[in-house]
Amino acid sequence: MATQIFIVDDHPMVVEGLNSLLNQLENLEVAGSVSNAFDAIPFLKQNPIDVILLDINLPDISGIDLCKKIHKEFPQIKIIGISTFSERSYISRMIENGASGYLIKSASKEEIAEAIDTVLKDKMYLSVSMEHIAKPLSILSSGHIPSLTKREKEILALISEGLTNNQIAEKLFISPLTVDSHRKNLLTKLNANNTASLVRVAIENGLI
Amino acid sequence: MATQIFIVDDHPMVVEGLNSLLNQLENLEVAGSVSNAFDAIPFLKQNPIDVILLDINLPDISGIDLCKKIHKEFPQIKIIGISTFSERSYISRMIENGASGYLIKSASKEEIAEAIDTVLKDKMYLSVSMEHIAKPLSILSSGHIPSLTKREKEILALISEGLTNNQIAEKLFISPLTVDSHRKNLLTKLNANNTASLVRVAIENGLI
DNA sequence: TTCCTTCTACCGGAAAAAGGGGATTTTTTT
DNA sequence: AAAAAAATCCCCTTTTTCCGGTAGAAGGAA
16 A cells, blocks of 8 residues: 655645645655644544654644654654744754654655655655755754753843843843843853844744 | 746745646646746746746745846736745835735635736735734834845844954954944844844844 | 752953944945 | 945944853752
8 A cells, every 4th residue: 555645734835735746756645634733633543644744833733742742642653844944943853752854845856755765764864955055053953952941031032122131130120140140041052152143043943 | 818827936845836726727827937036037038927926035036136126127027925924024025126915825725816816907915814923023014124235234144143343344354343333224224222132123024 | 858950149351332423435326 | 427325434432241250049859
């Protein structure tokens, strides 16, 4: 029996495109598609699926969370994340949550076929197109997304809004020196050398 | 003769999807598609096109610039911008540069058909799906998008990468004082009070 | 209870940025 | 050629951030 593919993506254009591209390939069959996370689980309970192509940005819950859920309930199903390159920061988190690979939306038919092939062999597939991207993610490449504490996230958000240490201190009823300490920790954790790169890295990694 | 459609998008999945969706509609014909800005103009010189579906994120030059170029050279051609909702900040600039409408990638077949229909009647089409988007754009809603000069964009990018005025000056072979002048102009133009908000606003508005 | 993390707070000095000017040259447009 | 826009450079002062530490208090986990 042909490999059963399931598509989870809320962009009709993309679903239609994947359908059309996959139909040109041998030994594959698109068993179905849904446009949100909510409908995905029931479908999987009813149908024997081999590979899921899962968009990272979904309207209801994030692709990351859905990925985790699917991987827990259906560990035999291979998951390939799909994203546009602007959301590349999510990728490593997908992998951490059970995905076996990812494709960016500019992937060619051949790359899609290769990705499916690779994950079916229990290997990890990483889109080569990724390498075309000019600036690789500093943090992504180093492997781990730094975990920030509640307070740090709070202060990071205020920094990105343009508040100074003094203004933040006033707002949070703490000493400006404390804010400065948090700021220093943020710079270290996100591997930034100043406020500018701090904000950029934070936004790129979805921390804000 | 059927309405001639031209697609400019670097995501094969999307191109394939649009092709497939548009073929289901009457009185339309997809005359061709290219995956970058460079190939777009030559194609337009050779083929009589009515409507262009133009992705905002292209590998070579930005969709905005291409939009401007096409509108200048082929003013009779209607342009519909395409973007995912995360890039919604570009939309108003597309409109300012000659686009007649935009669609987000989660648009349905019916919306796409309506968009094409609308722009052919010399009207503006704005995707209704847009209204579901949670936070409206600060600058978009306030009406005007600041236009930055080449040098300003260049310096803005370097600032966001964490370079100081001195480092930027060295890199561009200009005086640090000049860099500082540009920096001050950037702060004014983007209505930011410091580097942090400068970088945030810049990223939110797709300036980086 | 001890360990660990988080949040808190401090010092001193150096470096960078912000604010508010002014002014000349180069490039582009009309 | 004239006007407008962009890019260049400079001064001064104040504010803010960066860097290098150190260290106590609160709270949860082992």
